Amino acid sequence: MLIVLLIILILFFLIILLIFSRSRVYISLDWHWDENDKYMQYKISILHITFYQKTIDFDQLAITFLEPSKNGKKKEMYSLVKTVLKKSNMEKIQADTIVATYDPAITAYLYVSISSLAEWIKAQYSHHLVQLNVSADFEQETFQSAGECMISIKLSKTIKELKKMNKLRKEY
DSSP: OHHHHHHHHHHHHHHHHHHHHHSEEEEEEEEEESSSOEEEEEEEEETTEEEEEEEEETTSOOOOOOOGGGHHHHHHHHHHHHHHHHTEEEEEEEEEEEEOOSSHHHHHHHHHHHHHHHHHHHHHSOTTTEEEEEEEOSSOOOOEEEEEEEEEEEHHHHHHHHHHHHHHHHHO
16 A cells, blocks of 8 residues: 555656646746836746746846956856747737937937837747837936836756756856
């Protein structure tokens, strides 16, 4: 009887392991940038269960300069992120951006640059996944943007890179 129970438990864990290895990891980014709020929130989910969630407040973010001793690790991290993103699928991207600065010439330049980037993104992905709206306001002085982005990654294809990224992140 004990052996049968042990075999059932082992089979149960193998099935769970198979489900997790075949499932997709969803990474969601939500951001909001205006005069009062400047933050980004990201969360990582598997099977609609959120495993990690963090909010970054850009008002309180201390930006550090690149340290020469960590340049090699940053290049390796960039390479790993690039590899993971190549194996990922864009699920959706949605943003509403209003370009406004104190100088109308700068507003016009930023508007054209951001609009070009938005059109390039729309050309790369199917139109039902991408909804990017960019407008210019020459009377205001505050840049505003709000949106969300979701990508999915098949866990079995990227587990090696994710382990390396976690190891590098812990070394920082």
